[in-house]
Amino acid sequence: MILADAGCEVALWGRRAAPVDAINTTRSNPDYLPGVELPPGVRATTDPADAARGADFVILAIPSQTLRANLTEWAPLLPSNAVLVSLMKGIELGTAKRMSEVIEEVAKAGPERVAVLSGPNLAKEIAARQPAAAVVACRDEAVAQRLQAACHTAYFRPYTNTDVVGVELGGAVKNVIALAVGIADGMGLGDNAKASLITRGLAETTRLGLAMGADAHTFAGLAGLGDLVATCSSPLSRNNTFGRNLGRGMTLEETVAVTKQTAEGVKSCESVLDLAHRHGVEVPITETVVEIVHEGKPPLVALKELMSRSAKAERR
Ligand SMILES: NC(=O)C1=CN([C@@H]2O[C@H](COP(=O)(O)OP(=O)(O)OC[C@H]3O[C@@H](n4cnc5c(N)ncnc54)[C@H](O)[C@@H]3O)[C@@H](O)[C@H]2O)C=CC1
Numbered sequence: 001m002i003l004a005d006a007g008c009e010v011a012l013w014g015r016r017a018a019p020v021d022a023i024n025t026t027r028s029n030p031d032y033l034p035g036v037e038l039p040p041g042v043r044a045t046t047d048p049a050d051a052a053r054g055a056d057f058v059i060l061a062i063p064s065q066t067l068r069a070n071l072t073e074w075a076p077l078l079p080s081n082a083v084l085v086s087l088m089k090g091i092e093l094g095t096a097k098r099m100s101e102v103i104e105e106v107a108k109a110g111p112e113r114v115a116v117l118s119g120p121n122l123a124k125e126i127a128a129r130q131p132a133a134a135v136v137a138c139r140d141e142a143v144a145q146r147l148q149a150a151c152h153t154a155y156f157r158p159y160t161n162t163d164v165v166g167v168e169l170g171g172a173v174k175n176v177i178a179l180a181v182g183i184a185d186g187m188g189l190g191d192n193a194k195a196s197l198i199t200r201g202l203a204e205t206t207r208l209g210l211a212m213g214a215d216a217h218t219f220a221g222l223a224g225l226g227d228l229v230a231t232c233s234s235p236l237s238r239n240n241t242f243g244r245n246l247g248r249g250m251t252l253e254e255t256v257a258v259t260k261q262t263a264e265g266v267k268s269c270e271s272v273l274d275l276a277h278r279h280g281v282e283v284p285i286t287e288t289v290v291e292i293v294h295e296g297k298p299p300l301v302a303l304k305e306l307m308s309r310s311a312k313a314e315r316r
């Protein structure tokens with residue numbers, strides 16, 4: 001919708017015929033965005049070759065853990081000069097790779113052809129054309145500027161950045177912190193606890209990012225603090241809502257059953273922890289989320305342990 005509003009011609013691929021047909025005939029996607037009218041510049045198709053033909057930008061927006069399998073199938077269909085753009089906010093399980101790394105590897109594309117878009121961009125608000133800002137990052141600034149021009153509208157303001165690692169990491173780790181904040185909320189903890197989790201969550205994201213070569217400034221920007229605040233404070237966030245349900249006492253199975261869309265942090269908390277271990281970085285909030293979500297640790301026990309960790313200096 002943003003790209004079409006900015007004047008691009010958009011071919012949208014979907015795997016199921018019903019929503020694809022609905023988009024082409026009724027201009028809306030009744031399952032995911034009921035009541036939102038898509039601009040005439042968007043057409044949908046179930047044929048990936050049809051969607052990719054002649055594309056200047058290929059925008060990848062599927063659940064992170066499905067990227068490798070899907071892209072392996074699509075790679076031969078992609079125009080060799082197309083810029084491949086990730087909207088995905090996850091880290092691959094098993095490899096601990098960022099989505100841009102998976103794209104470079106599977107599509108055999110150099111970093112100058114791979115870009116990332118991230119920031120405080122809750123889908124429902126974007127679909128309502130409410131104002132939002134974002135970051136488009138590419139190692140090649142000129143490519144980031146081309147993407148910026150392609151998606152700049154009256155309601156969507158993208159900034160450029162060349163720190164792909166920082167922008168991508170900010171988007172992935174904030175989902176894990178949003179789970180923690182949701183759990184705290186569900187347990188009935190107050191705003192002090194939530195603000196402490198957000199702030200210390202940003203500290204552990206920055207610590208990991210620096211170890212991975214990211215720029216500290218990125219984490220104070222839209223893809224860091226911006227997205228963290230939006231996701232941790234909004235009931236529209238699937239990760240935050242998932243956490244709240246766990247904090248209220250629902251089991252993982254019950255929570256998964258009531259979650260209709262992708263909550264990336266549920267799987268990515270494990271790959272973020274893996275990434276942190278690979279870089280020798282301490283990420284206590286992420287570790288606690290893994291223990292609650294995947295190891296069945298009761299949130300009250302986890303809280304007690306988190307609060308009684310050895311005393312530390314704020315900056316180290
Ligand atoms: N919804 C949001 O507010 C935002 C989401 N993102 C990121 O975008 C990515 C996608 O999330 P959403 O679109 O929100 O999720 P969603 O759950 O709303 O939609 C996911 C789509 O992927 C399809 N899908 C599921 N499994 C698939 C598979 N194996 N192969 C192909 N397609 C498959 C689903 O049918 C659905 O159309 C995630 O990484 C998310 O973090 C980024 C910014 C905002």
Ligand SMILES: O=C(CO)COP(=O)(O)O
Binds near residue numbers: 119120175236239
């Ligand atoms: O990334 C998002 C907002 O920027 C969406 O967050 P959720 O995936 O938690 O809904």
